[in-house]
Amino acid sequence: MTEPLSFEKSRPTLAGPRLPVAGVETSARLPHEHRRRRPPALPRLSEPEIMRHYSRLASMNYSISEQFYPLGSCTMKYNPVANEEAARLPGFAGLHPYQDEDTAQGALELMWLLERALCAIVGVERLTLQPAAGAHGEWTALRMIQAYHRSRGEDRTEVIVPDAAHGTNPASAALCGFTVVEVRSGKDGRVDVADLEAKLSNRVAALMLTNPNTLGLFERQILEMAEMVHATGAKLYYDGANLNALMGVCRPGDMGFDAVHLNLHKTFTTPHGGGGPGAGPVGVKADLVPFLPRPTVERQNGGFRLDHDRPRSIGRVRSFYGNFGMLVRAFTYIVAMGGDGLTDASRDAILAANYLRRSLDGVLDLPHEGPCMHEFVASARNLAPHGIRALDVAKGLLERGFYAPTVYFPLIVSEAVMIEPTETESRATLDAFSAALRDIVDTAARAPDDLRAEPRSLPVGRLDEVAAARNPVLRWRPDAESDAGTDTTPAAPPSPH
Amino acid sequence: MPYLVHSADDRRAMLEALGVESIDELLRDIPDRLRVRGIDLEPGLSEQETMARLRQLAGRNTVFEDRLCFRGGGVYQRFVPAAVSAVTSKPEFYTAYTPYQPEASQGTLQAIFEFQTLIAELTAMDVANASLYDGATALAEAAMMAVVHTGRHQVVVAGCLHPEYAEVLRCYGDGRGFELVEGLDRMGDRTAAVVFQQPSFLGLLEDAAGLTEAAHRSGALSIACVDPISLGMLAPPGEYGADIAVGEGQQLGLTPSYGGPHVGFIAARRDLARRLPGRLVGQAYDGRGRRGYVLTLTAREQHIRRAKATSNICTNHSLCALAATVYLTYMGPDGLRQVAEVSYQRAHALAERLVAIPGIELAFPEREFLNEFPVRMFHVEHRLARLKEAGILGGLRVGRWLPDLDDVVVFCCTEVNDPDALDLLVNALARSAERTEARTG
Numbered sequence: 001m002t003e004p005l006s007f008e009k010s011r012p013t014l015a016g017p018r019l020p021v022a023g024v025e026t027s028a029r030l031p032h033e034h035r036r037r038r039p040p041a042l043p044r045l046s047e048p049e050i051m052r053h054y055s056r057l058a059s060m061n062y063s064i065s066e067q068f069y070p071l072g073s074c075t076m077k078y079n080p081v082a083n084e085e086a087a088r089l090p091g092f093a094g095l096h097p098y099q100d101e102d103t104a105q106g107a108l109e110l111m112w113l114l115e116r117a118l119c120a121i122v123g124v125e126r127l128t129l130q131p132a133a134g135a136h137g138e139w140t141a142l143r144m145i146q147a148y149h150r151s152r153g154e155d156r157t158e159v160i161v162p163d164a165a166h167g168t169n170p171a172s173a174a175l176c177g178f179t180v181v182e183v184r185s186g187k188d189g190r191v192d193v194a195d196l197e198a199k200l201s202n203r204v205a206a207l208m209l210t211n212p213n214t215l216g217l218f219e220r221q222i223l224e225m226a227e228m229v230h231a232t233g234a235k236l237y238y239d240g241a242n243l244n245a246l247m248g249v250c251r252p253g254d255m256g257f258d259a260v261h262l263n264l265h266k267t268f269t270t271p272h273g274g275g276g277p278g279a280g281p282v283g284v285k286a287d288l289v290p291f292l293p294r295p296t297v298e299r300q301n302g303g304f305r306l307d308h309d310r311p312r313s314i315g316r317v318r319s320f321y322g323n324f325g326m327l328v329r330a331f332t333y334i335v336a337m338g339g340d341g342l343t344d345a346s347r348d349a350i351l352a353a354n355y356l357r358r359s360l361d362g363v364l365d366l367p368h369e370g371p372c373m374h375e376f377v378a379s380a381r382n383l384a385p386h387g388i389r390a391l392d393v394a395k396g397l398l399e400r401g402f403y404a405p406t407v408y409f410p411l412i413v414s415e416a417v418m419i420e421p422t423e424t425e426s427r428a429t430l431d432a433f434s435a436a437l438r439d440i441v442d443t444a445a446r447a448p449d450d451l452r453a454e455p456r457s458l459p460v461g462r463l464d465e466v467a468a469a470r471n472p473v474l475r476w477r478p479d480a481e482s483d484a485g486t487d488t489t490p491a492a493p494p495s496p497h
Numbered sequence: 498m499p500y501l502v503h504s505a506d507d508r509r510a511m512l513e514a515l516g517v518e519s520i521d522e523l524l525r526d527i528p529d530r531l532r533v534r535g536i537d538l539e540p541g542l543s544e545q546e547t548m549a550r551l552r553q554l555a556g557r558n559t560v561f562e563d564r565l566c567f568r569g570g571g572v573y574q575r576f577v578p579a580a581v582s583a584v585t586s587k588p589e590f591y592t593a594y595t596p597y598q599p600e601a602s603q604g605t606l607q608a609i610f611e612f613q614t615l616i617a618e619l620t621a622m623d624v625a626n627a628s629l630y631d632g633a634t635a636l637a638e639a640a641m642m643a644v645v646h647t648g649r650h651q652v653v654v655a656g657c658l659h660p661e662y663a664e665v666l667r668c669y670g671d672g673r674g675f676e677l678v679e680g681l682d683r684m685g686d687r688t689a690a691v692v693f694q695q696p697s698f699l700g701l702l703e704d705a706a707g708l709t710e711a712a713h714r715s716g717a718l719s720i721a722c723v724d725p726i727s728l729g730m731l732a733p734p735g736e737y738g739a740d741i742a743v744g745e746g747q748q749l750g751l752t753p754s755y756g757g758p759h760v761g762f763i764a765a766r767r768d769l770a771r772r773l774p775g776r777l778v779g780q781a782y783d784g785r786g787r788r789g790y791v792l793t794l795t796a797r798e799q800h801i802r803r804a805k806a807t808s809n810i811c812t813n814h815s816l817c818a819l820a821a822t823v824y825l826t827y828m829g830p831d832g833l834r835q836v837a838e839v840s841y842q843r844a845h846a847l848a849e850r851l852v853a854i855p856g857i858e859l860a861f862p863e864r865e866f867l868n869e870f871p872v873r874m875f876h877v878e879h880r881l882a883r884l885k886e887a888g889i890l891g892g893l894r895v896g897r898w899l900p901d902l903d904d905v906v907v908f909c910c911t912e913v914n915d916p917d918a919l920d921l922l923v924n925a926l927a928r929s930a931e932r933t934e935a936r937t938g
Contacts, residue, residue: 002603002787006611006826016831017578022839023916024846031865034702036732039830040618050580050826054608058589061604065588071597078500079592082544087754091555097756098570098893099559100885106557107755120537132630132757133812135799143672171799171809175641176672180804218526249524250531265812269500273816274605275595275627275776277758293668315668319571319633319661319745320756328551335550336499338541347520348501348508354523355511371515371523398601403594409800426502427511458600460789465599468781468793474624474770475614483624483779484770484794 002459003056007476010043017047060459061274062403068429072375072406072418073166073214075244075266082336083269083329092328097320101305107324108304111297114331115281121342122243122260123253124283129322130293134241136317137261137280138172138208143314144284144291145206145235145259146176151291151312156205156234162191164215164410166241169208178205185412189215189368196225200232210239211255212246212373214410214418216353226256235259235288243267244422245350245374248343258285268330279326293317348423349374352430356421359434363441364393367413375420377413388444390415392451395462396440399455402433499541561890564918569869569909570698570893571632571659571745572753575726575836576913581750581823591816599781599791605815606790609778612822619728619825620742621735622764627776628818629810632745633665635761636692636722638774638808639741640666641673642765643690643718645807646772650675651687653717655708657697660898662722666692681711688717690741695723695731699895700869700907701861706737713738725749725762725821726911727867729830729837734764741765748911750824751817760817771797774808836912840868843919844910848872850923851908855930860905869909871895876929877904883929889922 045053062069069076087093095107115127131137142159149156159173160181170180181199186192190213200207207229211219219225229236238257244267246252252260264270265278272278284292294313295306306321337345350373357366357376364378380390394404394417406418421430443451455461474483503511508520517523524532542550566574585591589604596602596609609627616625629635640652652675654663667677675689684691691712695705709719721734723744734742747759765773771794779793799806828836848870851857856875874880877894884891896903910919 002789003607005607005614007614014829016829016835017827019576019832019835020839020912020915022842022846024843024919026842026846026849028842028845028849030730030841030867033706034732034865036728036730037736038621039834040615040621040728040733042615042618042828042830042833043826044829044831045826047578047580047827050823051583053826054584054823055587057604057607058584058587059604060602060607061589061593062598062601063589063591063593065592067601069594071594074594076594079588080500082548084586084591086548086551086555089552089555090560091552091558093752093754094560094563095558095755096561096566096568096574096753096890097572098568099561099890103559103885104755106554109557110554117538132634132814133810135809135811136630136634139672139809143668146672167798167800167803167806168809168811170804171802171806174804174806175669175809177674220526220528223528223531248533248536250527250533254531254533263812271591271816272594272812273591273814274593274602274608274819275815276812277630277760277814277817278812279758314671316633316661316664317668318665318757319631319659322756323630323758324755325752325758332547332551333500334538336541336544336547339536339538341499341501341541342538343535344501348503350523351503351508351511351520354515358515371525373526394598395600398598403601404598406597424500424502427507455600459603460600460787461783461785463599463781463783463789463791465781465791465793468779468791469795472770472777472793473780474777474793475610475617483767 003053005476006043006045006053009045009049012044014044014046067401067403068425068433069403070405070419070421070433071403072420073241075420075422077269077422078424079269079271080333083332086332087325087328105304108297110331111327112299112304114327115297117334118262118281119283121247122283123251124260125286126289126292127281127283128292129281129327130317131280131282132318132323133276133278134261134263134280135168135172137282138168138239139175140293140317141237141259141261141282142172142176142206144288147291147314148288149205156203158203159205160199160207162209164213164412165208165210166214166239169239189217190219191225193221193225197228200228202232204232204234206235206237208237208239210242212242215368215377216372216375217368218373222255230256241266242374245346247346248339249346259288264326264330269333270326270329277323277326279323345423352421352423352425356419356430356434360437363438364417375418378417378419379413380415380417383441383444386444386448388448388451390417393417393440395454396451397436398458400436402436561888563913564915565888565921566890567908567914567922568890568893570907572756573748573909573911574753574913575748575911577750578827580827581820584823585816585820590819595812596792599789603789606778608819608822609815610790612818613778615822615825616762616764619725619733620723620764621733622742623767624770625762625764626773627778628813628815629761629763629775630814631757631759631761632722632743633662635743635763636662637666637669639720639743639763640675640690640692641669642741642769642772643720644675646718646769647689649687649689651689652677653681653684653688653691654679655681655691655693656703657699658692658694659698684711684715686715688715690718690720692720692722695721696727696867696869699871700866702865702867709738726837729833730841731867740769746821749821751820758814758817760814760821772807775810775813839912840910843914844868844870847908847910847919851926854927868911869907871905871907873904874906877906880926880929884925887925889925
């Protein structure tokens with residue numbers, strides 16, 4: 001059931017596609033010293049072969065269009081097809097980024113309206129649409145916070161991150177040159193406020209928090225934490241990965257967050273594309289507004305324009321104005337849902353997560369007390385006596401027609417199984433999913449070896465990731481060899497985000 | 498409500514199973530003073546009304562005919578084979594997540610493995626990653642690789658780099674702690690890398706081999722920012738010895754979309770593979786000896802190494818990489834060369850005709866170019882406005898970034914600017930020349 005690579009199907013004598021000829025007169029020729037010596041070994045395939053090749057590859061994927069994707073922290077909800085139609089409208093898809101502003105008023109207005117809507121949802125003053133993804137948004141927010149402190153003559157070198165945080169948090173902080181200080185989670189799965197107090201100082205630039213946190217629990221002491229952080233002059237940063245719990249329920253801005261990133265590819269239904277493109281806008285409170293990336297979109301005399309003249313801006317974080325096509329999709333979703341629909345979406349997401357959590361009581365370990373918000377973390381450690389791990393549970397779910405939850409994250413829960421059902425899965429699907437998990441737990445007790453051999457009916461079985469990392473083959477070559485030398489670092493388990 | 502699945506009965510049954518009266522009881526961990534009731538936004542609309550709203554907004558943008566678009570500057574109108582969107586609009590691709598579970602994600606993983614191979618072949622480098630956000634951030638990631646690899650903290654920009662790319666580099670440098678300077682004369686033993694764009698922002702060909710040699714003489718890395726279509730005819734970074742090649746892949750099957758989403762690519766020498774940012778897909782085998790693909794060398798990445806990762810990137814631009822994969826596979830080596838050659842010939846034919854118009858001359862007549870070229874023009878603003886009236890998106894005025902070149906306009910030509918379109922442009926410019934002469938003369 002595997003499919004050869006396009007390169008392996010290539011037929012060396014096949015002519016290229018029919019394309020127009022130049023049809024103009026010129027004597028110019030590219031000088032020899034600039035010419036490519038060896039043509040690139042791209043495959044030579046006919047269109048029928050290409051279409052069949054990629055159709056076959058498509059059939060080897062699980063996707064939200066066909067399977068339930070309970071990936072905790074990833075908010076895999078239904079991607080409305082109208083969003084795709086809107087993004088393909090010629091007035092959007094055909095628009096050149098350097099067209100004069102008077103010929104791009106619709107695009108600028110859409111960006112302005114989207115900014116206003118997102119500001120209303122999260123409770124901030126202004127927002128940049130430029131960052132291309134969540135991690136890019138985190139980094140953009142930290143750059144603004146860094147510039148803010150520097151503008152006040154303060155050299156703050158530390159960023160505090162909870163031990164349960166997404167890996168992108170410490171990585172983004174390090175990319176900004178900050179030293180990462182970890183704060184512990186308490187037994188109840190929430191930030192240990194005493195530990196936070198101990199770690200706060202005037203060296204700290206920011207505390208990065210997810211709320212609800214990665215265990216799906218609301219940080220009850222958020223207001224106290226915000227006060228502590230602000231008292232030291234530091235800023236509070238909100239990782240928006242879990243915003244799907246909060247629309248119309250409460251707002252990060254009201255909790256005291258100074259900078260808020262959002263994942264349009266999670267909460268706002270832009271498709272994940274097998275790993276992007278996403279979009280990671282960042283909203284900020286008033287004192288960070290001068291540092292927003294430029295240009296911003298401004299309304300003036302009934303029209304819209306790009307404002308490049310922002311002297312305190314951190315500059316640009318990417319080319320042009322962001323992943324505009326994803327902004328169109330998210331805006332389409334927001335218009336269709338409205339304030340009422342978005343509120344219902346978050347409430348249904350919370351209901352679904354609690355319902356599913358309750359149905360797994362006694363099936364997997366539930367290490368923290370509920371209720372949960374839009375997701376929850378279970379543990380497969382109750383299966384350890386059978387020699388069954390979270391990874392086996394994940395593979396068992398694939399065999400039973402479900403994508404796997406996020407496993408082995410957050411790091412503070414052993415054998416973590418992190419489940420986020422979202423508001424777009426029916427009760428029948430949720431029931432079928434818990435039935436599948438019960439079947440897996442039964443199999444674990446009865447026939448653990450069978451479970452460890454799953455999946456059996458997918459194009460490939462479990463792949464040897466350790467061997468793949470020791471002797472990496474990162475591209476096709478006529479005769480295979482390693483592309484990065486050998487290494488002894490073990491391969492890592494799958495993870496979220 | 499659109500896209501919500503539960504009936505009132507479903508909700509009731511779920512609440513009953515939880516032993517609560519209402520969803521509000523599940524929100525008890527949220528302090529009362531934080532609770533809001535709804536969002537200050539308009540109520541939702543039907544799909545029909547929603548789409549009417551979106552069409553109305555789209556209608557307020559002027560869309561120039563592809564063939565009458567002569568403006569580039571990093572985003573180009575190119576012919577996109579129907580096969581590209583036919584593949585990328587398959588929901589099995591566009592609604593899948595990052596391929597964490599390889600057994601259920603072989604389609605995406607194999608397509609990325611093909612993408613990595615295609616980019617490595619195109620750039621003549623050893624390895625390429627699974628994609629980055631865009632050309633500008635790809636360049637910034639490459640610079641950071643060089644900073645870590647050499648332990649040096651200065652990056653030299655040679656030639657005319659896209660001003661927005663330079664601005665992004667500076668923004669990353671301000672955070673990460675490297676300094677960006679311009680001009681080869683600033684090279685020294687603190688230099689981590691020499692960065693150049695080939696062809697340059699103005700469309701001019703740089704001495705890529707010479708710049709690479711200069712970098713290596715100082716113990717710095719050579720980072721080439723390249724146009725992927727150009728590599729159908731132009732010497733690729735691997736042939737002149739660059740250490741890292743990056744670029745923007747928009748031209749490989751993606752629409753302009755007001756600047757994104759597009760796709761950045763990065764390719765490197767084999768010994769730099771473990772310093773690459775982001776996802777890498779590698780070949781693996783299952784217990785029955787079947788070949789498959791997995792995310793690999795993950796020990797570089799944020800979810801494992803956290804603060805010590807090579808980059809913070811997580812979500813990249815996979816679907817755009819898939820578009821590029823289908824595009825390059827469709828074109829093959831001959832198609833890609835033809836696209837590059839046709840663009841080259843049309844641009845040169847256009848340049849020859851433009852300089853015959855009074856008041857227009859090549860800005861750098863001694864320099865070679867490919868399919869984008871700078872001209873000096875009298876009455877720039879007036880002439881571009883006349884073109885706009887004629888439905889033509891004229892060249893890109895660069896004065897807003899490069900004040901010394903305020904009268905310089907960069908025109909680009911691709912395979913979509915057919916000979917009739919060139920005639921229309923030339924005639925419109927000639928007419929505006931006559932009219933300005935008549936008016937000023």
